[in-house]
Amino acid sequence: MEYVEEGPYRFRIARRGTMRVPGLVFASRQLLRDAEKSLRQVVDVATLPGIVDASYAMPDIHWGYGFPIGGVAATDVDDGGVVSPGGVGFDISCGVRLLAADCDRRTLDPVLHSLMDGLGHVVPRGAGPGGVWPVTGRELERILRGGSRYAVEEGHGEERDLRRCEDGGAVSDADAGQVDARARERGLGQVGSLGSGNHFLEVQQVTEVYDEPVAAAFGLAADQVCVMIHCGSRGLGHQICSDHVRMMDKAMARYGITVPDRQLACAPADSPEGRAYLGAMAAAANYGRANRQLLAEAARRVFRREAGARLTLVYDVSHNLAKVETHAVDGVPRRLCVHRKGATRAFPPGHPELPEDLRSVGQPVLIPGTMGTASYVLTGVPGGGAFHSTCHGAGRVMSRHQAARTIGGEQLRARLEEDGVAVRPLSWRGLAEETPEAYKDVTEVVAASEGAGLCRKVARLVPLGVVKG
DNA sequence: ATGTGC
Numbered sequence: 001m002e003y004v005e006e007g008p009y010r011f012r013i014a015r016r017g018t019m020r021v022p023g024l025v026f027a028s029r030q031l032l033r034d035a036e037k038s039l040r041q042v043v044d045v046a047t048l049p050g051i052v053d054a055s056y057a058m059p060d061i062h063w064g065y066g067f068p069i070g071g072v073a074a075t076d077v078d079d080g081g082v083v084s085p086g087g088v089g090f091d092i093s094c095g096v097r098l099l100a101a102d103c104d105r106r107t108l109d110p111v112l113h114s115l116m117d118g119l120g121h122v123v124p125r126g127a128g129p130g131g132v133w134p135v136t137g138r139e140l141e142r143i144l145r146g147g148s149r150y151a152v153e154e155g156h157g158e159e160r161d162l163r164r165c166e167d168g169g170a171v172s173d174a175d176a177g178q179v180d181a182r183a184r185e186r187g188l189g190q191v192g193s194l195g196s197g198n199h200f201l202e203v204q205q206v207t208e209v210y211d212e213p214v215a216a217a218f219g220l221a222a223d224q225v226c227v228m229i230h231c232g233s234r235g236l237g238h239q240i241c242s243d244h245v246r247m248m249d250k251a252m253a254r255y256g257i258t259v260p261d262r263q264l265a266c267a268p269a270d271s272p273e274g275r276a277y278l279g280a281m282a283a284a285a286n287y288g289r290a291n292r293q294l295l296a297e298a299a300r301r302v303f304r305r306e307a308g309a310r311l312t313l314v315y316d317v318s319h320n321l322a323k324v325e326t327h328a329v330d331g332v333p334r335r336l337c338v339h340r341k342g343a344t345r346a347f348p349p350g351h352p353e354l355p356e357d358l359r360s361v362g363q364p365v366l367i368p369g370t371m372g373t374a375s376y377v378l379t380g381v382p383g384g385g386a387f388h389s390t391c392h393g394a395g396r397v398m399s400r401h402q403a404a405r406t407i408g409g410e411q412l413r414a415r416l417e418e419d420g421v422a423v424r425p426l427s428w429r430g431l432a433e434e435t436p437e438a439y440k441d442v443t444e445v446v447a448a449s450e451g452a453g454l455c456r457k458v459a460r461l462v463p464l465g466v467v468k469g
Numbered sequence: 470a471t472g473t474g475c
Binding site: 089 | 470472473
């Protein structure tokens, strides 16, 4: 793929052929090694009807279903712009929640192992069914509409939690009626579960603070213990994505839309198919949020019991979502359907949607790294490109199969324990697939994101204990 | 990511 370096950490793929906009990739040359397949996807996305500005990619770009993971694309809703399930991904509303404990690492040390045992015991995880508790159809309905708000209303959390959640914990335009029987069936038995793959619950320690005042506003300080939860909407979101890809694949011809890859199946955002997907997607987003709220409550109970510590929510933000947002295009405000797939919203200071206590510092951006390295907390910056978006994680470089061939799960656990990371895996195979070597260097990804002017570093966290599917 | 692969 041909591209030109037009600024620091900024590469442009010129518009040509059926591309409606150029490609704009924020990365370093090093991060773009072996990115040929995903850059092809950046070009494919640039052909979508109604796309504005550019087909963007974040520094953690890698190959995904149709759209690259690490891709951001916005379409003009009032000018035939499309919505595409592939632009969100199978794990709708996959995201991260960070909680800060009122203790530091030294206080936790003597109880770390019993704490990890406790967390390992209460966190449902792995493929297939299994949640914190089974819910009825009526409760599921409320989860799909209410997200984290439902959980808090039921006593699983505090009102303050909702102020520290993207959208106050619930996407308002959820249409539970668009979530069909099969998706509901899968969702019923997985409420409050972690899942598998790269999802995790980690106990972490803040090792570095890059910006004291912002960290303080977020509730973070050096040496502080934190809990990071990374999970999504499980089988429910997966079912919704599959169903709507199929429906849009059939509907495209009727709208006269052709795409270079069937996996880019889409429909006008303002069409029956587009609205149906957006409504179902928002319901799945609420499911993912309720999921993280319930897991946070489980962690709170264990922390209280084992360490006498309290967990305060720093923030909860998704990195797989499409949202209708208003942004200026060529100086004119437009309603855009912003697809972020493996990309995190990063509102700058002063943004009206931020809660009052974060208004002056910007939105916390939560970047999960790998079990053996680090995770980061960033913040949005003024003038951040790509519709206020930044990276979402380290980004895979090895396939799951390849990763599992380089190391055994038991061997990896021994290595991590030696490095002071307590591990509570469900399966050895699952653990091996997530070996840190399978990922890009998250520090490099974060440096590129900051260097490209998408965000600013606030704190670095390292794992003390990992609960995995 | 996923009751993991048409």
